[in-house]
Amino acid sequence: MRDHKTIICRCEEVSLEDLVRTAESYRCSSRELKLRTRAGMGQCGGRTCRALVDSITQKCTNDSTPHDIPLGYQAPIRPITFSIMGEKKDE
Amino acid sequence: MSKGRIIDHPILGRLDEREEVHFTFDENKLIGYEGETIAAALLANGERVLRCHEETGKLRGIYCNIGHCMECRVNVGNQKSVRACLTVIQEGMEVKSGRKLPTPFKKGETQ
Amino acid sequence: MIDVIIVGAGPAGLSAANVCAKNGLKVKVVDEFMKAGGRLLGQLHEEPDGTWWNGIEEAKKLSEDAQELNVAVECGVSVHNIKQEKSYWKVYTTKGDFKTRALLLATGAAETSLPIPGWTLPGVMSIGAAQVMTNVHRVRVGERGVVIGINILSAAITRELQLAGIEVSSMYLPGKNIVTEDAAKPLSTMKSMLKVASLAPSKLIRLGSYFMKYESLQSLAVRFYPKNGMKVWGMPVHLRKAVLEIVGDKKVEGVKVAQVDVNGEPILSTEKFVPADFVCIAGGLYPLVELAAISGCPFQYIAELGGHVPVHNENMKTPIDGLYVAGNITGIESAKVAMKQGAVAGYSISMDLLKTDVNIEDQLQQAINHVKQTRNQATIQFHPDIHSGREKIHASFKNTLRTDI
Numbered sequence: 001m002r003d004h005k006t007i008i009c010r011c012e013e014v015s016l017e018d019l020v021r022t023a024e025s026y027r028c029s030s031r032e033l034k035l036r037t038r039a040g041m042g043q044c045g046g047r048t049c050r051a052l053v054d055s056i057t058q059k060c061t062n063d064s065t066p067h068d069i070p071l072g073y074q075a076p077i078r079p080i081t082f083s084i085m086g087e088k089k090d091e
Numbered sequence: 092m093s094k095g096r097i098i099d100h101p102i103l104g105r106l107d108e109r110e111e112v113h114f115t116f117d118e119n120k121l122i123g124y125e126g127e128t129i130a131a132a133l134l135a136n137g138e139r140v141l142r143c144h145e146e147t148g149k150l151r152g153i154y155c156n157i158g159h160c161m162e163c164r165v166n167v168g169n170q171k172s173v174r175a176c177l178t179v180i181q182e183g184m185e186v187k188s189g190r191k192l193p194t195p196f197k198k199g200e201t202q
Numbered sequence: 203m204i205d206v207i208i209v210g211a212g213p214a215g216l217s218a219a220n221v222c223a224k225n226g227l228k229v230k231v232v233d234e235f236m237k238a239g240g241r242l243l244g245q246l247h248e249e250p251d252g253t254w255w256n257g258i259e260e261a262k263k264l265s266e267d268a269q270e271l272n273v274a275v276e277c278g279v280s281v282h283n284i285k286q287e288k289s290y291w292k293v294y295t296t297k298g299d300f301k302t303r304a305l306l307l308a309t310g311a312a313e314t315s316l317p318i319p320g321w322t323l324p325g326v327m328s329i330g331a332a333q334v335m336t337n338v339h340r341v342r343v344g345e346r347g348v349v350i351g352i353n354i355l356s357a358a359i360t361r362e363l364q365l366a367g368i369e370v371s372s373m374y375l376p377g378k379n380i381v382t383e384d385a386a387k388p389l390s391t392m393k394s395m396l397k398v399a400s401l402a403p404s405k406l407i408r409l410g411s412y413f414m415k416y417e418s419l420q421s422l423a424v425r426f427y428p429k430n431g432m433k434v435w436g437m438p439v440h441l442r443k444a445v446l447e448i449v450g451d452k453k454v455e456g457v458k459v460a461q462v463d464v465n466g467e468p469i470l471s472t473e474k475f476v477p478a479d480f481v482c483i484a485g486g487l488y489p490l491v492e493l494a495a496i497s498g499c500p501f502q503y504i505a506e507l508g509g510h511v512p513v514h515n516e517n518m519k520t521p522i523d524g525l526y527v528a529g530n531i532t533g534i535e536s537a538k539v540a541m542k543q544g545a546v547a548g549y550s551i552s553m554d555l556l557k558t559d560v561n562i563e564d565q566l567q568q569a570i571n572h573v574k575q576t577r578n579q580a581t582i583q584f585h586p587d588i589h590s591g592r593e594k595i596h597a598s599f600k601n602t603l604r605t606d607i
Contacts, residue, residue, distance in 0.1 A: 002446065005319035006379055010154070010162060013147055016317065016379060043161040043172070048154070048315055051488060051509070052381045059380055065503045069510050073495040075283035075294075078234075079161070079172060084282075084296055097340040097366045102246055102254055106340050128236065131339035139324040139453045150452055152324030156331030158234050158280075159312055162322075176331075177278070179236055 008056070009049045011042020019053065023060035030057040030070040043079065046071060095135035114184040129175035129186055130156065130163050141165055141175055142189030146197075151189075164189060204230050206551055207293050207302040209281050209493060212240020213537040214529025214544035215308035216264035216275075221548025221569075223271035225562065227555060230302070231268070232279040232295055237338070238265045240310055241530075242537050244333035246362050247582075257537065258337070264541075284493055291524055304524050304551045307493050308544065311508070311530035314485035316351050316376040316385055320448030320457075321483060329484035333359045336366045344480030348457055349373040350445045352391050354582060356484030360437065371478065372431060373439045374459060376485075377446040378466040385485060386466040388424045388441045394586075424464050444468060448481050457481060487534045487584065497525055502598045506591025507533030508584065515599040516570050518547035519554075526551055533591055534584045535577065542573040 003017035014037045022028075022036050030053050033039065039053050040046030046053070054070045057063070076085065098106050109124040116138055123132030130153050133141065139152045141163050154162040156176045163175040166187040175186075206222045208215045211233035219229045237243060239261025247255050268275050276297065283294040284305060291305040313328045320326070325344065327335075329351070332343045346369045349360050360370050378386035385391065424441065431438030440459075446468055447458040461472040487508060494512035495501070499520045501510045511533055514520050518528045528547035529540035549566035556562065577588065585591065 002319050002377065003379060005447070006317050007319075007322055008317055008381070010151075010160070010322050013144060013149070013322075016381065020380060043164065044159065047159045047161075047312065047492075049317075051314060052317060055381050065505075067501060067503050067510075069491070069495055069501055073492045075496050077492040077496065078280040078282040078296070079174075080280075080282050080296055095342050097336065097342060097368075100340070100366055102256065102365060103258065103337065103340075126236075127339060127341075131335060131341045134335065134343070135341045141324070144322075149322060150324050151322060152453065153327050153331055153335075155313065155328050156334045160328075177234060177236065179278075 008052050009037075009039035009042060009046075011044050011048075012038040012040075014039040016056075019056050020060060023056050027061050028057070030054050031072070033057055034071060040071060045077065095137065112180050112182050112184075114180050114182070114186060116186045117188055123180045127180055129165060129167070129173075129178050129180055129184075132180050133175065133186075140188065143191055145189070145192040146194055148191040203290060204228050204300055204302040205555060206230070206304045206306060207232070207291070207300060208306040208308055209233075209293070210240060210308035210310055210529065210531075211235075211238035211265075211275055211277065212308060212310050212529060212540065213242050213260070213264070214310075214540040214547070215240065215306065216261075216268055217541045217544030218306055218308065218526075218528055218548040218551070219273045219275070219544075220264065220267050220271055221545050222551055223268070223273045225548075225552035225556060227552060230274045230276065230300065232276050232281060232293075234278070234280045236278050237261075238268075238275050238277055241330075244330070244337045244359075244362070245537060246337055246365065247358055260537070281493060284497055286497065286522065286524070303555055304526065306518075306526040306528060306547050306551065307497075307512075307531055308527070308529045308540075308547075309490045309493060309531050310540075311487040311534055312490045313483075314488055316382045316483050316485040318350070318377045318379070318382065318445060318447065320450070320454075321481075323448055323450050323454050324452070325450065325454030325479060326448055326481045326483060329356050329359045329482040332480070332482045333362060336363055336368065340366075342366075342368060343482075344478075345369065346371055346478055347480035347482060348445065348476060348478045349482045349484055350376050350457075351385055351484030351486075352439060352441065353385070353394065353484060353486055354584060355486060356482070357395075357434070357439075358582070359482075359484070364437065370437055370482075371476065372437065372443075373434075374457075375441065375444040375462065375466065376483075377444045377468065378462070383466070386444060386462075388427065388462065388464055388466060392424055392441055429461070445481075446473065449475070454479060454481050487530065489531045489533060491531055494520070494525075494527060494531065497522055499525060500598075500602055502595055504533070504591045504594050506585045506587040507595060511595055513595065513598050513602050515596055516546070517550040517566065518543060519550055519599075521599065521602045524554075533588070533595070535588060536580050536582045536584075539573060539576050539580060542569065542576045545569045546573055
């Protein structure tokens with residue numbers, strides 16, 4: 001009812017309505033849901049909405065929570081500048 | 092140092108006297124205290140709005156306050172996207188709120 | 203080469219660091235926050251015996267011990283990647299890259315969101331954000347606010363806001379949608395509060411103890427829940443009202459609240475505006491596992507522990523060589539349990555790195571017993587079935603090793 005006004009991914013401003021509609025029409029995995037809607041692809045790397053996206057996937061596909069983490073993590077897991085990434089300093 | 096701060100606390104006691112730190116937020120001169128984060132100093136000065144969404148322009152402020160959500164990101168001097176909640180203010184620091192960015196390639200937009 | 207790098211200077215990380223350093227290991231602790239202590243920093247509650255648990259003091263003690271033991275505690279440093287090499291771990295941080303023989307992940311927990319319309323407005327923050335602002339930074343989050351989400355964490359932190367002189371006008375359920383529904387049901391919310399009430403000090407959660415009287419009549423209690431809420435520390439807690447929307451132009455101005463039926467469905471004719479200049483969202487905690495996930499460590503989803511947790515055993519070892527975990531990354535529990543788990547990890551690492559010392563093995567066993575004792579005596583229990591959660595994850599460690607062979 002208020003789902004179009006309910007933002008799930010704050011970074012990319014993806015609404016609950018969009019996510020549910022996408023999950024229902026494609027009956028897809030969390031990863032596909034993320035790629036189709038951009039939910040979880042913003043600045044925070046999905047730290048705020050990852051669990052919500054997973055729960056939408058599960059509820060729309062009637063799956064139980066898998067033991068493997070549905071939305072994988074990739075390095076860098078924190079925002080860093082290219083200069084830090086390019087640095088080669090070992091201690 | 093009264094404004095916006097919890098000076099006396101029944102269990103934690105009285106807040107220590109601290110050195111003033113002068114900084115700016117979008118060119119407004121503000122005063123914070125040594126050791127405070129940008130987020131804390133701005134909130135104490137009544138500034139809740141830290142940026143707007145780059146595409147939609149919707150306003151944002153502090154959300155998680157521990158560096159996870161990135162909602163409080165501001166520009167500090169030449170550095171972009173600095174987390175206000177994890178960055179301590181320094182004397183003379185120039186903090187700028189995040190602004191709306193153009194979206195020239197977005198479908199259906201005239202601008 | 204460093205002997206041990208610990209990610210997270212909270213109760214688990216610092217306790218582990220101090221044990222490792224006492225055993226003569228060279229230890230470095232890194233943390234993203236500008237002060238050591240992690241989630242201890244905000245904690246403030248009254249114990250059943252009337253004394254106060256002051257997290258800031260606890261953090262100070264741990265930090266002072268660390269300093270005396272020459273532990274290098276570096277704050278304001280973020281770890282963005284870890285990689286396992288042949289005989290060591292490489293830890294990539296925003297202040298340089300380091301090699302270490304053992305790596306302990308003590309990254310704690312993050313907060314679960316309860317998305318409702320308007321929750322992106324400035325002035326809406328997670329309840330943990332308000333806790334840090336109030337007790338650590340000593341800055342007022344507002345004059346008069348509301349809390350959305352009724353659980354043990356939100357009850358405890360709301361009390362902390364009140365102590366600091368910040369008015370919380372009410373605690374409400376979140377408006378019901380597909381992702382908030384578990385937190386939006388009056389009956390399940392009451393049941394979860396009931397389960398913790400028997401373990402919590404009476405002053406901490408009077409709400410729960412009030413409901414104890416209704417144990418056999420819980421659904422009736424929900425049905426006849428007073429319209430004006432029930433007062434806890436003078437503040438109304440509403441199990442039959444939900445926030446449907448947070449409203450404001452440039453920042454929070456208030457919330458739209460409606461009565462809900464016993465299933466959490468709003469009765470729209472009852473909608474009312476409640477003014478507020480801040481709103482706290484309290485969805486609970488889940489283990490923060492990013493680094494464990496990129497390390498290749500296997501995971502288990504265990505609801506009793508708060509979500510996906512890296513597989514580990516009672517010694518806080520993961521199935522990956524040289525990788526250890528302690529604290530809330532292993533499941534949501536109180537800071538006291540995290541401290542004891544940290545000590546276990548410290549002895550475990552010491553034993554693995556200093557293979558010759560037999561004393562450490564006894565100390566490790568003792569430390570494991572301390573974890574169990576602390577868990578049994580915990581005044582704050584986030585999940586009533588924590589013991590079964592722990593058994594599941596330890597069993598999964600044994601199974602992982604078995605399938606490897």
